Amino acid sequence: MADFDLWRNMMREYSEEFLGSAEHGGDGESADYSAEPLAAFDRAYASGGVRVFCLGVALDALTLWGEILTVAVYDGPTYDHLFADMVDSNDEGTVVKTGRVRPTSALPFTRHTIDELTASRRLAPAAAGCLELAWEHRRTILGRS
Numbered sequence: 001m002a003d004f005d006l007w008r009n010m011m012r013e014y015s016e017e018f019l020g021s022a023e024h025g026g027d028g029e030s031a032d033y034s035a036e037p038l039a040a041f042d043r044a045y046a047s048g049g050v051r052v053f054c055l056g057v058a059l060d061a062l063t064l065w066g067e068i069l070t071v072a073v074y075d076g077p078t079y080d081h082l083f084a085d086m087v088d089s090n091d092e093g094t095v096v097k098t099g100r101v102r103p104t105s106a107l108p109f110t111r112h113t114i115d116e117l118t119a120s121r122r123l124a125p126a127a128a129g130c131l132e133l134a135w136e137h138r139r140t141i142l143g144r145s
Contacts, residue, residue: 011041020087049078
């Protein structure tokens with residue numbers, strides 16, 4: 001059965017891209033959401049340790065691929081727990097992170113960071129657009145008025 005749940009898709013991508021897991025359900029088998037690390041992501045979401053937002057739907061002008069632009073906000077302890085074993089790279093490329101404090105340190109969510117990332121041309125156009133939308137709506141996303 002096809003699994004089109006947006007949160008489940010995000011969990012699978014985080015597990016594969018950031019934790020280096022094999023593709024979940026890639027051989028026609030359904031992903032096992034009761035197994036780690038997917039179960040930990042689900043627990044974090046259920047407990048409020050991560051909040052998810054959909055920023056919109058985009059269409060890449062060159063490839064005509066549709067993309068759902070999403071953002072997830074993790075509280076500090078949840079992020080540290082879930083991404084303690086973050087990889088440096090995977091089959092699709094390099095994971096962008098600072099590594100200055102420790103390997104799992106995320107880039108700060110600042111205008112300067114967004115400008116540097118978009119100027120570096122290391123991001124796909126949809127990723128750059130998603131960052132811009134996240135910055136535009138940061139007060140809502142971060143729960144600040």
